[in-house]
Amino acid sequence: MSSLLLNRLGRRRTRAAALGALVASVLTFAATAPAASASTNSVHTFTHHTAKVVRTGTMTAAAPAPVRSSYGSDIGWPECPKSLNRPGHPTEGRPMPPSSTRFVVVGLTNGPSLVTNPCLGWQLAWAKKNHVPTTGYAVMTYPTASQLRTYGATGPHRDTSDWRTKLRNVGWSEAQFTLKEMRQVGMKTPSVFIDIEFTIPRWSKSIAANRAVIEGAIKAYKDAGLKVGVYSTAYQWAQIMGSPRYGLLEWHTTGVTSLTSARAACTKQHSFNGGPIVLAQWWDKILDHDVTCGSYSSTTGMNRLFTQY
Structure with a gap:
């Protein structure tokens, strides 16, 4: 899949050949699925x-x-006021979803990891005011040399003579940064989604190295008592992570398509890490749209993902 443009990183914009491959995959599955x-x-x-x-x-x-599916949106730094724009970490002042939306997934980072969404508190206040069920997602990125030096020896993994241990500590620190930001704004949620896709800084060519970073973050979120999900595509997951079967919750994207394509992505045959597919996304020029999948559309399922404010 082609590289994700940096200025769309927080909205998980997958483009060009990647999107073509993804849509072709969805259409192929839809065409070959047995009819009831x-x-x-x-x-x-x-x-x-x-x-x-x-x-x-x-x-x-x-x-x-x-069970009737619920329709919501994901939001983040693009919906922050333009006055919060910073060099390298833009905001766009895009409109928020309608207050009647059934849920929101709030971006906890602004572009790469270790950079907070500058209006996280304001977006959480919006969700509380409108009583919109809320969860969050955090973009994960491979550490720079400076970040590896800073965070490699800090964390639960002590044998820092092993390079994979250092990377696990970095992933753990990226998650701890996000958890701290959530605590500071009073955001409580039963789940969090790790956003894994082509980013800048680029992921390592070593799948083992990439896995170490992600596994460090998974541990941190699980230790905090959160259910962990993954936002990605089958293609990007394979290129970045290989083929581990963690069994984590999955949130799929179908790009600039439609509700029909998003629903099709809810089927189990699309799973890339062996976990249940709980959300599917599509987008247009204004908003990112999402739909709940299968049993996670029920009240019980929604309560496993979202906090009702």
Whole structure:
């Protein structure tokens, strides 16, 4: 997948060949997926409100009414006022989603890791005022040489003679930075999503090195009692991380597409780390849109991801 433009990093904008490959993958899956038939024992749908009738042997029974998906948005530094613009860390003053949105995923960083979203407190106050369920995401980046020196020896991993240990400590420190920012603004959430995609600074050519950074962050968030999710695409995950099966929650993007494409991305066959797909995203020129997937559309599922303010 092509490099993510730096000035769209906080909104996870995947472009060009990467998007083409992703959309082609989604279309291929959609075209080859088996259609539901009258002999199917169970039916999985996303937003239809009426119960389907399924046939089992010679018995006909009404299937349970499927859970209605919820529609929300993800926000971050692009929605911050332009007055907060800083060199290398822009803001765009984009509009916030409507107050009636069913949930928001708030960006905790401004571009790379270890840089806070400059209006995190204001966006959290907006969510509280409008009683919008909220969770967060944090962009992860590979450390610079300076960051490796600063954070490599700080953390729960003590054998710093091993370069992978130092990288795990950096990932742990990146997560600790984000957790501190959340505490400072009073943001409480049962989950957090790690954003893993092509960034600047670039990820290492060593998959083992990249994994060490991410595993350090996973440990920090889990130690803080949070459910950990991943925002990525199958292509970028494979290029950056290889093929580990962590079983983390997954948040998928379909790029500049549609709700239909996002729903298609909710299916288990798209999973890249072996975990449940809980959110899917698409975007337009104004907003990033998201839809809940499967059982995570239920009240119980939503409560596992979001804090209701």
